[in-house]
Amino acid sequence: MNILSSALLLTGCAFLFLAAMGIVRMPDLYIRMSSSSKAVSLGVGFVALGLAVHMNDSGVTTRAFLLIVLFLLKAPVAAHMLGRAAYMNGVPLWEATTVDDMKACDLGGAPVGEDTAAGTPANGG
Amino acid sequence: MTHTRARSRAPAAFTALPLGMLALFVWLAATGGGTRVVGLPFGAEALGFALSFRLDGLSILFGMLISAIGVLVYVYAASYLAGRDDQARFFGWLSLFMLAMIGIVTAENLIALFIFWELTSLASWFLIGMDHERSEARGAALQALLVTAGGGLAMLAGFVMLGSMAGSFELSAIQQQGDAIRAHAHYLPVLLLVAAGAFTKSAQVPFHFWLPSAMEAPAPVSAYLHSATMVKAGVFLLARLLSVLGGTPQWVALLGVAGAVTMITGAVLAVLASDIKKILAYSTVSALGSLVLLIGIGSPAAVYAAVVFLFAHALYKAALFMAGGIIDHETGVRDVERLSGLRRSMPLTAAAAILGALSLVSFGPVLSFAGKEMVVLAVAGVGAGWSTLLQGLVYTTSMLLATAAALVVFRPLFGPPDPSVRGHDPSPAMWLPPLLLGASGVVLGLIPYGITRVLLAPAAAAIHPGASRLHVSLWHGVNLPLIMAAVATAAGVVLFLTRSAWRRAAGALAAISRFGPEAAWNALLRGAVSYAGWQTRVLQNGYLRSYLLFIIVTMVLLVVTAAGDGIRFRFAINDTQFHEIFFSAVIVAGALVAVRSRSRLGSVAALGAVGYSVALLYILFSAPDLAMTQFLIETLTVILFVLVIYRLPRYAILTPPAERRRDIALCALTGVVIAGLVLAAAHEAADPSLARFYGANSLEKAHGRNIVNVILVDFRALDTLGEITVVGVAAIGVLALLRLRPTAAGRRS
Amino acid sequence: MNALLTLPIVIPMLGGAASLLAWRSRTVQRAIALVTSAALAGSTIALLVLVRADGIAVIDVGSWPAPFGIVLVADLFSALMLTVSAVIWFAVVIYSQASMDRGREAYGYYPLLSFLMMGVCGAFLTGDLFNLYVWFEVMLISSFVLMALGGERAQMESALKYVTLNLLSSALFLAGVGLLYSVTGMLNMAALAQRLGGVGQSGLVSAIAMLFLVAFGIKAAVFPLFFWLPASYHTPPAATSAIFAGLLTKVGVYALIRVFTLLFVQDIAFTHNLILTIAGLTMVTGVLGAVAQNEMRRILSFHIISQIGYMIMGLGLFTRFALAASIFYIVHHMVVKTNLFLVSGVVHRLRGTYELKDLGGLWRSNPLLGALFLIAAMSLSGIPPLSGFFAKLGLIIAGVDSRQFLIVTVALVTGFFTLFSMAKIWNEVFWKAAPGPAAGGSSVDLRMTLPIGALAAVTVAIGLGASWLFDVSMDAAAQMLDRNAYIEAVLR
């Protein structure tokens, strides 16, 4: 394990850890997704690079690149889809949010709280 | 029960069968002598069953009786049932009965005997139930079937035990080992079981109640099955096994008591009844009782008496039933108190009835008189104090039977003609058979020598070798039995004349029948049905949870008791790394979240996490194919869950806490048990030759480096063939479930 | 020999796959079903003749030698079961052509039936324990779909319970296979039979045996694991219940017998006495369940359970004669029980109901149906000379010879109550006058009466030919008890 691959692996894992911290600490869903989707692509990117360097094998390298490209494409699309759906579902924005230009188009539905804390008291069953 | 009197051509075809049988037995009797065993190449050797027949004096006597009376019954029935659309069905069952009855009396192999025995019960069920639209007929038929079949099952057990004791079901083999069997530890149970079969068939108390209710059957059936033949099957069986099971104190006591009690009970009930067929039925019960008593005594005299009495009884009782049938058929009335003065309008039927009644009284120039005498002599021969009691019982019975005879004959025929009850003699086919039977009682009584030498003596000898030296004669000179018979008959007539006094008082006696055996039997059945209802409600209660509990508890109990102490564990934590334990913990934690989560989607997401962690474990322990498939399947499962669950309601039901604690405890225990098993199994060193073989041949023979995939598509391709079928069928199932809905109109569920 | 052993699996699969390809056309599917079921009947009979002549037939699937590949093994017991199953399938296919509604036929009734048979035949033939699990799953998923096909509410509810309880059984089965592999490193039954004796911890093998007892006990519907059966068998159409009644539980019984004669014979005092107790309890609870019912098919469903008690009684007694009696009993019962359900289907077609209180008058309107019902019902009740009598006789003789008088008594008492409830059906459905106007005509499609008649004829034939079948059963039992013969045949 040479220095470069170790470094890459560690930074990759660090970014993944950051992503995890992000989704726990951030106040609302959208900020969590913002912080996690970037860290995720960087995180996996670095780890994949680290692996490619460590293995130094063309097959591995190409597949690592394929993985990185995949992530660069899928992460934003997934984040976008989820963000949009969450917004349409009335997932609340953090109160510090200043402007909401999207309120104009009637996408935002009333917060349907099946699973929200405010949902009716479902029980263990 | 009047029927249109359409003249139907007598179905001659059917009568051919009894005639043929009669011819056969006449030929057999003629060429008689000794015991001939004829085996047919049929049966199941491994089961010890062979269709072999024994033709000796006893079987020929019964065969003759069955076929002779059979001919007369067929002729009688042809016109009795004229105009009914189910005649063919009737004669079908009657023929099945006759052949089966002949089968019983000629069977050499106990299993063959049992087969014929059950067939007679089956035929009797259908014959009693001919008028199956009437619920009374159905009830009577079912009762008869169940009582006799129930007894039959016990008898089967007896036969099987007897067969295993003797090493064969062949009577000849069994009869040779009489002493060994009598001394065998299982002698008493065998006796009781065989007796159960005989007593139910031959309507001994307390199993007698089915016979009177079997009178729902048409007259020919009552005349044939429930007097002359079928009910005698039990007596025949006991006679047949006398040499094997007889002679022991238990035999004598069991048959003696049962016979005596049945004899007297039958007689008493006969005089209390007013329906002509019921009276005759009870008198038959009494006759069967005396026959069982005689077989119980088992002395040569008793055996001979039984043979003579049995033969005589078959003739006159069939005659009386046929006569009774004609009266019922013509006038539609069966109550003796309302019948009166029919001798003028139905002279020939009256003649038959009188002859029959005479034999029923068994006093005067009739064969049954000789039989009665021999019964008295046999009973007298019994040692110790018993003979006086038994003689007393015999005379009381003959007194009561005399009264019964009077009831049946005197008022209906000799009373003043009653304009409201009209009737006249039917066609000769109906009155000739009873007349012949009645007359034969007298003729054979006067000159018994022919019948004795040809039939009765050989039959008695077949039952008990010592019986062959005796002889039958009408006239033994004026001796005590003669005087006593006269006194009994007279007393019977007196009793008849004073019947109006005691019959009303005796009506109260009928009330006790509520506690009689029939009531007990019905209570038993009702009890069984209600218990069945309760048990099914408790076990099959419809709650899926209770079914699951049954399974889990059974599994845990069985596994724990089976494991006992024969299990060893070995705990080894040292070889694990942190992240492996961590992901295992994630699996358990994920499952816990899925269990406790309030929201369905929360549970599904947690389930997804569990699935992913399991896949990670597969990665960590070198199973790439597995992990890949698990990731794919887990995601598709989560997607399916989402698509389906989204329409289901939220969790709304809370099971009571006590129940939840119980479930938690039970499931925890199950988890411990399974974990224990896995640990113990891991402790056993297993032979890795499969893995070695696959490793060696995967590339060279199967052209593949990925051993797991090679196993799936080559080494164990049959598994995969089945597996893809499962997936294919599941998919069709999903399509069918979603697309095929019950059309509101089309479907009556 | 190679083809004969493979055909029972290939023919149904071909039929099923071809039917899927002909998904759009009902008539083609019906034709395929007829052809394949006839072909299967032919090939299984040929296999039976072969096995009867040359003894155990074995082939290594994929030419991989045992214990590495999967083997297909046909001893007399499996060949017998295959033949009877094929005959039943053929009968039910013909019956279904007349009785099955258009909707179900359009949504895969025939391919599902074929795949069910594939699972059943596979289960009877395989010599590999995990492969048996796979065939069980093929059989089960097909039965799940057949049970729910049509989507009526009653079907849904009962299918739910049927699926859940059988899935639990499969999970236990899988656990059992995993444990056995962990202990012996083998999946081939012959190899397992060799190695199980050598396992150090005796308690462990018995415990694993109990897992199999429960797993197969659920599939065979023994006490106290049978609840799925009465809850579900009376909801699908009659043809479906008929093939379920004839086959499903029998595969469970086959598996129990196979596993407790070949693999788990180390602790017979415990396991087989336990099986005997279970047999007795199954008989009693089953027949009492039937006595308590007043709907024709529920009565018949409970009878399946009580009859299963007889089949595993032979296993519990564990002598050659007892096992032979069990095999005879299974063959007899498969035919009779299928027939009774087919008859109930005709009754429903004539009167539109299965409730006894609303039925009646069929003895007058359909005497032939009555006669055929009588043959099956009386055979079930053990009335001679039909097959049921010799089956029960064999077991009673076996019981008496082994001095097990309690189970013999229970068997006889159960026989009594079986007769009681069969007579009840006869009284209510056939003898009693039809209450109210006789709803529905009295003419029945020949394609429904023909299979019933044929199966009734088979029942009579088994009765009259009891000697031949019992001898075959005795040889089959001998083969099963001679574990070394099986092991040598497979691991040659």
Add this chain to the structure above:
Amino acid sequence: MNVIAICFAILCAATLLAFVRLVKGPTIADRVVALDLLAIISVGVILVYDAATSLPVFLDAAIVLALVGFAGTVAFSKYLERRRMR
């Protein structure tokens, strides 16, 4: 070799955090994000494991998981959309 151990430790911590969000929720979308992150962390674990064992064999599993994880998230999003419209 301790680099791999540290990586695993970090990834375990990340998994724990993602798990916390999965449990807390509160909305479905949060759980989906958590589940998606768990999938991605699993990809990370696979890659690190590949590095540890120097066997490229598991890389395909990682690619499959990446593709499939995406499909799962999209499925949840479509579910959320439909729920609002209903």
Add this chain to the structure above:
Amino acid sequence: MSASSGFLSNLVLAVFWALASGRVTVGTLVVGFVAGFATIFVTQRATGAEAYTYKAWRAVILLLVFIRELIEANLRLAHDVLTPTHHMRPAIVAIPLDARTDFEITLLANLITLTPGTLTLHVADDRSVLYIHSVYTPDADELRRSVKEGLERRILELTR
């Protein structure tokens, strides 16, 4: 000669290079591509491949700009995640779009989402507006300008 045909010729050159070097591997192909680009760049006037080289250059710049923003925002966000106090002022901003085609809008949206702190929420049905949730938006107009000037312009240069 259009940009795409220029790209095609570049690929062909890369293949020749790999074949020339005897081993067709990923490594030789990449080197071949760079060499191919260099030759096209040098001979662009003669071969008229200006469109291709211009766009290729633009693509490289876009990539560099994106990477710069990526790293800068990640650091800011990482800081914010780790420190207890949040400095975020999130907002949902509507950005009028000049991009028209599917590819342009999707590329822009994805790049915006990828750059930390911003998440594309919705594209208006008439494709006139893009709604972005941004974590740090002290001034909405400033954000619109930086997006339009930064990423959108460079994408349009590439695609138009």
Add this chain to the structure above:
Amino acid sequence: MLTVLPLVIGALYAMGLYMMLRRSMVKLIIGLALIGHAANLLIFVAATSGLVRGGPPIIAAGETRPGPLVADPVPQALILTAIVIGFGVLAFALVLFHRTYDSVGTDDLDQMTTTER
């Protein structure tokens, strides 16, 4: 791990069975899924090679046999089959439960006793 995994298996069986005993259909099917995982892990632990790290049963390029320290491929093949079968059956069960809810109107299993009363 040969001790940790059996405990996980036991826990999964316990929780799966507990969920199956609940009155809600959804919990029942989640229980079935958990038990599915448990049964698969049970076979995985049964490997004759024990739990091998970094030894996938794949023959390396240039070799004709797998290395010495390789995981037992048999359980992996069995589990793969069991997983796919489990998926098929679970998919059907899911749709069946959904259709049952449609026709019965509730997902409370205690209300589904009509076919047996």
Add this chain to the structure above:
Amino acid sequence: MSSLILRTAARFLIPLLVLFSFYTLFRGHNQPGGGFAGGLLAATAFALYIFAWDAAAARRALVVDPCVLIGTGLMLALVAGLLPMVGGREFLTGIWAKLPLSEQSGFAVGTPVLFDVGVYLVIVGSSLLIITSLTGEEEERH
């Protein structure tokens, strides 16, 4: 209500997924993959197609009716099993033919590969049938 971004991405991703699914199928014999993984990947691709557009479009795009796909797959697996029996070998025996490509990456074609393709078709057909039935039924609701 489907999103433009998803559709554009799908236009690129779905072909990639399908390509990867064939890749997984055909290398399955030597590398992790095979009929199951390949089939499930193709099913995932199709699921994406449904989410990007809608179930009705998906069914139209699907040339073959899933039931027929399943039938073909089963038939193919059966044929792969029966072929060796023509030569007298046992059911499902692997019969191999060596295509003259270079030794190292020689592409051997045998009945097990055909069998694996059968598995692939059944898995794809079944998954599609399940997903289209569920999503189709879903859309009928609205």
